[in-house]
Amino acid sequence: MADLVIALQAILGPKGWLSGADAEPYRRDWLDRYGVAPLGVARPASTAEVAAVVNICREAGVVVIPQGGNTGLCGGAVADQANAVIVSLSRMTAIGEPDLDSGSIIVDAGVVLAALHETLEPHGLMFPMHLGAEGSARIGGLIGTNAGGSQAFRFGMMQDLVLGLEVVLPDGTVWDGLRAVQKDNAGYQLRKLFCGSEGTLGIVTRAVLRLYPTPKQQASALLVMSDFAAAVSFGAFLRGEAGEFLAGLEFFSDVGLTLALKHLPDLAYQLETRGDVYLLVEIASGSTRVPLDEILASTLEWGMEQGLVTDGALATSGAQRAQFWRLREEQPEGQRLEGEQLKHDISVPPGAIARFIEAGAKLCHDILPGVRINPFGHLGDGNIHYNLSPPEGHADFDGKGAAFAEALAALATGMGGSFAAEHGLGRAKIAMADRNRSSTERALMARLKRAFDPQGTMNPGVLVRTP
Amino acid sequence: MADLVIALQAILGPKGWLSGADAEPYRRDWLDRYGVAPLGVARPASTAEVAAVVNICREAGVVVIPQGGNTGLCGGAVADQANAVIVSLSRMTAIGEPDLDSGSIIVDAGVVLAALHETLEPHGLMFPMHLGAEGSARIGGLIGTNAGGSQAFRFGMMQDLVLGLEVVLPDGTVWDGLRAVQKDNAGYQLRKLFCGSEGTLGIVTRAVLRLYPTPKQQASALLVMSDFAAAVSFGAFLRGEAGEFLAGLEFFSDVGLTLALKHLPDLAYQLETRGDVYLLVEIASGSTRVPLDEILASTLEWGMEQGLVTDGALATSGAQRAQFWRLREEQPEGQRLEGEQLKHDISVPPGAIARFIEAGAKLCHDILPGVRINPFGHLGDGNIHYNLSPPEGHADFDGKGAAFAEALAALATGMGGSFAAEHGLGRAKIAMADRNRSSTERALMARLKRAFDPQGTMNPGVLVRTP
Missing domain, CATH: 3.30.70.2190 (Alpha-Beta Plaits)
Incomplete structure (x- = not known):
């Protein structure tokens, strides 16, 4: 591994390689549930450097883990083994000139969402993606998790807002798909597929995003x-x-x-x-x-x-x-300050929200009488952040966490909805997906993963298990 | 092959298997450029029958070609060999009850687009997909080609309007992805990937579509x-x-x-x-x-x-x-009645339309002075149907067809656009895609195709060549 680190340092320079205490801020996920110390954190300054890092790691059989703003809630952007390199695009933050007549812009994947909002404001244009983490979340991570947020019901999720992509593939080659048009049917919709792939199919390095005029x-x-x-x-x-x-x-x-x-x-x-x-x-x-x-x-x-x-x-x-x-x-924040909590990222058809709330409450109170249910979210697309606090006077959930999660996932699934609406699967929900989705679907995803990453070095153990 | 036909007839019944003269309407594509007589046309009446047909054909090594309303312009839904079975979903035309509160509906893939529009009208809901062929085009074909049309700039293409899908995969298994929510990040966005896959990854049998309120x-x-x-x-x-x-x-x-x-x-x-x-x-x-x-x-x-x-x-x-x-x-229609014509399905960033028109005219007139250029289309998404008629008094294009197509494709590509905006690749534009897109991109598509269809019996020779 010493050779690998020397090779990476040679490519990345002193600002581009963090290890030891310097790598600490990248180690754990936002909810502090996942993450072991990696070999180090690569901070490439260009697409070529990303490709070089991927190539060197692949040749050494070392796992690569793309990390955006590290605001994800499912542990998909941190290491589960020491033999891993986290790739952070936090030094790739260029924002292009907006194309005013076309309503589009090209950005580096390391751009923080709020910075994009600020850049666009004087141009009378907006990128209609808003979520709690926008002060930290980076475009690459938003694409990787196919972020949704509060305006998705009107303007769509990231997959609907991405026109073109540049991606470093698991084999170290670069896919230049930086087209700037909505209508492009020249083959499979790769740009859509990378949205929500959670860094398992490659590392998004740049994107062309769709913009809308700011309302007056x-x-x-x-x-x-x-x-x-x-x-x-x-x-x-x-x-x-x-x-x-x-x-x-x-x-x-x-x-x-x-x-x-x-x-x-x-x-x-x-x-x-x-x-x-x-x-x-x-x-x-x-x-x-x-x-x-x-x-x-x-x-x-x-x-x-x-x-x-x-x-x-x-x-x-x-x-x-x-x-x-x-x-x-x-x-x-209010619920976090109350103490222990359990988060569930549910979606159901918008017309079924009330039925879900009613049936969900019954299930939860059967599991733990008095548990406090705090659903909030996005009425337009049926996305319910169905979060729980322990019963008044209780410090925790009596070890019932998994029971709640499984009951709610099955309920949402049965209503034509999802147990992973906008936060993705990461490491946290793979087993849940294996249980709630058909073996046909899970096998198809595994085949897809292997087709893109036959060596299995790109964020393995996230989204889908490959044998 | 006689055994195969007997097996198919046994499954499909007398209405479900067409051959000889009865299969003739399915043989050629709409522009009458592609298609040889297949073994026959299977017209299954259910998803189970579709799966049975796919299984029987796969075991016999016989190619399966999904066909919707056969209004495609790139030859992607007809046979290029006699050893093929066309699968038409024209008997699967059930339309579910619209979910008024959620804004969604489940339909069979054989539903004709205009029939869906009619069904929705009394409910005050609309499916915002409009195109010239809507009186014949079927939902499955619209999904397979990721249709765009005149409202795509506002409401999106088929990939943006599909919430859930049911697909018979090339190995004969059925993927039930009939969820009815916009936000579903439980894994790769398979629903998006099937949109625009031109029947090469499976046969779409049912879909949950997003609806919008009809304007007042x-x-x-x-x-x-x-x-x-x-x-x-x-x-x-x-x-x-x-x-x-x-x-x-x-x-x-x-x-x-x-x-x-x-x-x-x-x-x-x-x-x-x-x-x-x-x-x-x-x-x-x-x-x-x-x-x-x-x-x-x-x-x-x-x-x-x-x-x-x-x-x-x-x-x-x-x-x-x-x-x-x-x-x-x-x-x-006006241009068709004028005689010979050449169609090009271009998109460029909307702000670049005028530049494309100007540069395109120069290229075309260099190739054949006096050629009449008739661009029309969708300003909002930069989709230009850039069609040509011969110079006044000429009956044809002096064999320059390929030269126009290549010049315009390269021009659109150089401007960040597409030479296959909303009609797809089919059999007509594979070579063009191989020339205008990177080998990395084409190889990725071939890998994807093989991952879904390792035997290569599902609409081979369409969208991408696999060795």
């Missing part, structure tokens, strides 16, 4: 819903009345609101009444001629007449809008 | 643009001002208008002046509170002030709107 106005409302069924009905109505404007359709529960208000003293809830479920609705338009406030108010009125909405307020200022959003965004 | 109002305009650069600039402006409403942004040229008016006597052009380029703009909204006409008129005014738009009219009735659309839709 927006309107936001915080609504109290009578129950989850009401939220589903109101969501379907909104899609029909304001679907083309919908920029946010987020929900959270009173369990989560209670936790957030308890642990974040600066958080404010300003409506007069509470309910079981809250909806954050945001609509936006590129035209200044659209009466957005009137449209939002009219849907709200309809919801009240129908008995779906029991209270609500339109944001009257940017500050109030920010307050509404913080109530949703602090859901994870 | 629309506004349409026909505009005369000063040139292609003006059309590009105006298109970019429209995306910013009315992007969320844009339901159509089609262009055609005066060459094509002239041909259409010449050959289709009932076609009417009602503006007072002509120009080099025409734009058909359609905007639509789910809200009745949006002043659509005002928004469209104001963009038109802006275009005139900027000198981009030289003439134009807003449709004042449904009949006038239909007239506008017919001018665009009859572009292929």
